[in-house]
Amino acid sequence: MPPRALIDLPWTEVAALDRARAVAILPLGAVEAHGPHLPLGTDVIIAEAMARAGAERLAARGLEPLVLPPCAYTPAPFAAGFPGTLSLSPAALTSLVTDVAASLGRHGIRVLALANAHFDPAQVDALRRAVAKAPGTVVFPDLTRRALAERLTPEFRSGACHAGRYETSIVLAARPDLVGAAARTLPPNPRSLTEAFAAGQHTFEAAGGPEAYFGAPAEATPAEGRESIAVLGEILADAVLAVLPA
Numbered sequence: 001m002p003p004r005a006l007i008d009l010p011w012t013e014v015a016a017l018d019r020a021r022a023v024a025i026l027p028l029g030a031v032e033a034h035g036p037h038l039p040l041g042t043d044v045i046i047a048e049a050m051a052r053a054g055a056e057r058l059a060a061r062g063l064e065p066l067v068l069p070p071c072a073y074t075p076a077p078f079a080a081g082f083p084g085t086l087s088l089s090p091a092a093l094t095s096l097v098t099d100v101a102a103s104l105g106r107h108g109i110r111v112l113a114l115a116n117a118h119f120d121p122a123q124v125d126a127l128r129r130a131v132a133k134a135p136g137t138v139v140f141p142d143l144t145r146r147a148l149a150e151r152l153t154p155e156f157r158s159g160a161c162h163a164g165r166y167e168t169s170i171v172l173a174a175r176p177d178l179v180g181a182a183a184r185t186l187p188p189n190p191r192s193l194t195e196a197f198a199a200g201q202h203t204f205e206a207a208g209g210p211e212a213y214f215g216a217p218a219e220a221t222p223a224e225g226r227e228s229i230a231v232l233g234e235i236l237a238d239a240v241l242a243v244l245p246a
């Protein structure tokens with residue numbers, strides 16, 4: 001059975017959920033420049049793919065996952081200089097996640113899992129604040145932590161991973177119609193965003209990404225994208241199962 005999306009259901013179906021086994025999954029993306037070859041909504045596409053893959057695994061283990069509509073509005077200061085990027089205050093995202101958790105809790109759904117595909121430090125920090133503040137249990141497998149990053153591809157681990165091989169592969173797997181022909185010919189950009197964050201830089205331009213991509217888009221394949229989506233789903237499901245055993 002494909003994972004259920006909350007907004008596709010009538011309220012009566014939510015009322016009939018087994019609360020002890022229910023988990024809501026919130027995909028977190030961004031509206032943010034992703035090179036000249038990927039859509040602004042790339043992180044939304046990746047977060048939704050992660051959420052669905054995780055939900056399938058959890059349903060197979062007997063839990064009742066519900067995929068929430070994705071949150072695309074988020075802090076994205078690194079890309080703010082590129083047309084089309086929308087960047088909110090960190091406090092807005094913290095409030096949104098906290099309020100969603102509180103609202104779910106009123107209906108007895110006490111576990112909220114975050115499927116996050118956007119890693120601007122301002123956004124990750126806002127999510128950590130929400131995890132600390134929100135009622136109930138917010139499960140946040142933070143892919144910027146080394147132990148989880150190690151489960152993903154070499155490019156992801158290198159930090160040169162914005163609209164490069166890793167993300168382009170996932171979009172090729174999930175929404176190939178949205179990948180531009182430029183993906184095949186863009187030269188690699190090996191500059192690491194992790195190092196840029198550590199060096200206190202605040203924009204893609206300063207970090208050495210004048211076209212808003214880092215990594216090697218031309219090396220992307222749909223097969224790698226499918227594999228990454230499976231691993232993302234596994235990471236999410238493992239994090240949920242740690243607090244809500246099957």
Ligand SMILES: [Zn+2]
Pocket residue numbers: 034042043117118162163167
């Ligand atoms: Zn991205």
